[in-house]
Amino acid sequence: MIPIANPIIEDEEIQEVLKVLKSGFIAQGPKVAEFEEKFANYIGTEYAVAVSSGTTALHLALLAAGVGEGDEVITTPFSFAATGNSVLYTGAKPVFADIDPLTYNIDPEKIENALTSTTKAILPVHLYGQPADMDPISKIATENDLIVIEDAAQAHGAIYKNKMIGSIGNMGCFSFYPTKNMTTSEGGIVTTNNLAMADKIRILRAHGEKERYKHSILGYNFRMTDISAAIGIAQLKKLDKFNKKRIENAAYLTEHINEIEGIKAPYVMDGIRHVFHQYTIRVENGSRDEWIKFINENGVGTGIHYPIPIYEQELYQNLGFNDKCPETEKAGNEVISVPVHPSLNVEDLEKIVQVLEDDSLKII
Ligand SMILES: Cc1ncc(COP(=O)(O)O)c(C=O)c1O
Structure with a gap:
């Protein structure tokens, strides 16, 4: 059977993982920092914050955008459940706008129809690796003072009118699940040019710690490991x-x-x-x-x-x-x-x- 997906793990990934295993840093450490810098460079954003999955990337991006109870987030129903679930985790309500039947991506006109006084953010998905139509989406966001979070889980390296996917909205969220265009085993990352949002995600992914054992807000353990990051660094090159x-x-x-x-x-x-x-x-x-x-x-x-x-x-x-x-x-x-x-x-x-x-x- 020709499989529908087949992650390519070569000797380089295996050797890099062995080095990490021997280094003693097997949780989040220097490899995660190196991967973040390289991924931000690739996408062309100031910052990238690595996390445990594409789902936790979306969850923390929404929290960093201040999305919570009483807010609505307009998104597409034609996606993996994680897109809607990440909105539910925050206590906000996902509002589903229909797709363009040609591209399968969210239809900007339908976003406009779904706007209410409690809309806080738009969460377009670049489905199958094809960018959503970001110009009209960005225009709606600017006119209505909304945050845009790109669900780029399926679109590493995709480009919309000379702009890298993940660098257009306020934040971009990628998944590195094994079937994706590149993998870290499980893993995810948020890209952004906004320092405050990047910092918030860094704190949220590590139990709300600004300093060791000082917890300012309710955070999570959504960290990526150096083992995953080592795979990611090798995969990013390819x-x-x-x-x-x-x-x-x-x-x-x-x-x-x-x-x-x-x-x-x-x-x-x-x-x-x-x-x-x-x-x-x-x-x-x-x-x-x-x-x-x-x-x-x-x-x-x-x-x-x-x-x-x-x-x-x-x-x-x-x-x-x-x-x-x-x-x-x-x-x-x-x-x-x-x-x-x-x-x-x-x-x-x-x-x-x-x-x-x-x-x-x-x-x-
Ligand atoms: C569009 C979309 N969003 C979010 C996710 C969630 O990513 P993960 O499986 O890494 O949590 C996926 C993939 O699985 C996806 O395809």
Whole structure:
């Protein structure tokens, strides 16, 4: 089976982890500081604060923005649950705005419709590695005095109109989960140019300690370890190479998939760099489950990102959410992600196309 994701861990990562294990600094130490400096440099922000996951990055970024009970945060329902959950952790309410059906990213017009007097922040997601349309989002934020936190969990190295993703909003939140464009095993980071926000996150990730054993606010243990940071430093060096391969793989798939009846290849906006965390095709007329069965039976892994809008998850239903986002619901029934990761070889790519071609003959 060609897997839907395949983290590339090489000798360099293994050697760097061994060095950390032998150094004695196996929790947060000098490697985390080095990783933060290198990641901030890569994104082009003044600061980067490493944490234990993409989820804790979002949680602490929201807290650093002052989001809490009584506030609303406008976000997309077409994302991993962590996007909505991070808002719930703060006591604020996520308000779900529907997506643009072409890019699958939050539709700025729908953000405008969702604004209320208690809106505090906008949390766009750069889904599948394609930047959300940040110009209109930034404009809405400026006009309404809102914070923008980018959920860049899937978009390391993506670019929107010459600006690195993670450097456009007040803060950017990345995940380094193993399936992502680069990994630290579990891990996350917040990028920002705002010193006060960076400092707040540093304090929140370590039990509210400004000084050892002096706790000024209620914080958490959301630290990254030097073991993870050592993996991250090695992976960051290869990120551009990994992304180049993802983009080439996507170009090959799109060239061939465009000729297959019944399948829509991903749409890529002008003026951006899409880094293809996922390569997500779309099939219509209720045939999605049949396609997936056939594709899997023929040795190609798939994923559905995401089958259930966040507001329809049981947790959210129990909390009384009753949003309706028709484009999200439609996309959730029609999307299929197929492998695009950098360890695919030519034969893998040919096989993916061939299976989709065969499947289209069977279904249409
Ligand atoms: C869009 C999005 N947001 C947030 C997260 C949470 O990241 P993590 O799994 O590192 O907590 C993920 C990934 O899992 C994600 O895809």
